[in-house]
Amino acid sequence: MSKDRMRYDLLMQDAFRSVVKAALVRVAKEGLPGNHHFYISFRTDADGVDISQMLRSQYPEEMTIVLQHQFWGLSIDDEGFSIGLSFNKTPQTLRIPFHALTQFHDPAVQFLLPFQPNASVPAARLADVPSIKKPPEPGARSEASDNVERLAGPGPKAVKPEKPEPPTKGDGSVVSLDQFRKK
């Protein structure tokens, strides 16, 4: 197969980000409809991420926020979004650029988009894009604060949601970018 000089991997990542943006824009206007809620994971060490030093030291690589019951001041622009969330009863405002996203998950309908943050390495191939997060071990519970899901360890891929409803690869619930290609 030819080398992908169109870089569909990057085009798809941009497209997925636009889905997150559209979802947030809607929620900012109308609130979360029905049972919908979002788990949004992002690299805390990515350029443009603006979070408190407390959060940064607690989650030096990646964190997952939950948009469900308590959030405020959600505002979205072309580059990212800002949101107010409460962490251990302390209100904080976070600024998260879309390029920092690692995963978007709406458990209400099991909709999940995986991201390769900062997918701009020219040599990267679609086949190299990590597609599936490692699901939490059964029964694993994180010591979660109000709106954050704690990482299990320093690795960026070991998110352990409080209510683990992780899609698994076998049941067709998560798209891998590889799925857009013939092997």
Next chain:
Amino acid sequence: MSKDRMRYDLLMQDAFRSVVKAALVRVAKEGLPGNHHFYISFRTDADGVDISQMLRSQYPEEMTIVLQHQFWGLSIDDEGFSIGLSFNKTPQTLRIPFHALTQFHDPAVQFLLPFQPNASVPAARLADVPSIKKPPEPGARSEASDNVERLAGPGPKAVKPEKPEPPTKGDGSVVSLDQFRKK
């Protein structure tokens, strides 16, 4: 599972259309890189499609154009694109809105995006989105003119490309919108 009130199906369709748009914008600027070429299928009966009466009568429901060797005047805007193609040695200009797209396929890297044209029916569910085109029968060849792939019949889903390299569902080459959901 809850009803999808976020309408991720529609958000994903918009996102896929943005991928096609970005690919066309790049090709308009730089030409087709390497071996890349596009098979673009669209509903000829969709609003905003501007094609000759000849093409319309020949392809009353759907047609597939090929962007490879001969095309000109490719221009893209937010709603769609215009392109000059030759049909039986006759130059024609086609206007195709993005909402009319049914499939985008780049055989060079087997990248394929399926669309549900005019996906705006409120009652539609992601699970209802037709995801995979029926692949051509082995050895089936269409009577193709310069830049068009003839439909096998009046049905909109029986595209028979001149060079059938159809991805099949089993090998993970084509995404179904269902793949973003847990069953």
